Amino acid sequence: MISESGVVREARPMLLVVAAAMIKGGRVLVQQRPEGTALAGLWEFPGGKIEPGETPEAALARELDEELGVTVDPAALVPLTFASAPLADRHLVLLLYRLDRWEGVPEARHASALAWADMAALRRLPMPPADLPFLEVLAPLLRGE
Ligand code: 523
Numbered sequence: 001m002i003s004e005s006g007v008v009r010e011a012r013p014m015l016l017v018v019a020a021a022m023i024k025g026g027r028v029l030v031q032q033r034p035e036g037t038a039l040a041g042l043w044e045f046p047g048g049k050i051e052p053g054e055t056p057e058a059a060l061a062r063e064l065d066e067e068l069g070v071t072v073d074p075a076a077l078v079p080l081t082f083a084s085a086p087l088a089d090r091h092l093v094l095l096l097y098r099l100d101r102w103e104g105v106p107e108a109r110h111a112s113a114l115a116w117a118d119m120a121a122l123r124r125l126p127m128p129p130a131d132l133p134f135l136e137v138l139a140p141l142l143r144g145e
Pocket of ligand 1: 017018039044048092094128129131
């Protein structure tokens with residue numbers, strides 16, 4: 001935490017998480033976090049924590065396989081932007097990648113639901129604080145499809 005004087009008083013360990021904007025036909029895939037997890041009920045871009053020794057791209061390909069059952073070439077992940085938000089005991093840094101090609105049909109293996117959202121639908125969904133700033137970055141990408 002940084003006080004008004006700018007002095008760091010309390011360090012929260014950084015939690016590095018990767019997420020994907022999987023785009024198809026002007027829509028992006030979002031998933032609803034299940035009951036019993038942090039931020040339950042909110043709609044997020046799929047992804048998860050980077051494990052020690054993993055590159056961010058390898059972590060995201062692994063998470064998309066685990067969570068959605070799709071196969072992703074890590075080289076197809078295009079870095080877009082990042083956002084950060086305080087959690088209870090960590091400081092979340094969330095890296096967003098764009099993805100236009102994958103193998104398989106996404107299925108909700110961890111989430112309670114999946115949705116392909118256009119920009120209007122995306123703006124109506126309740127999302128975790130770290131995902132919200134991504135909407136403005138995605139707006140021109142979804143319009144351009
Ligand atoms: N977020 C978040 N937005 C977002 C993701 C993928 C994750 O705000 N798009 C947050 C939610 C958690 C933290 O990042 O506070 C870790 O995400 P989580 O729990 O989905 O990571 P996993 O999948 O690695 O977690 P495990 O189920 O524990 O493996």
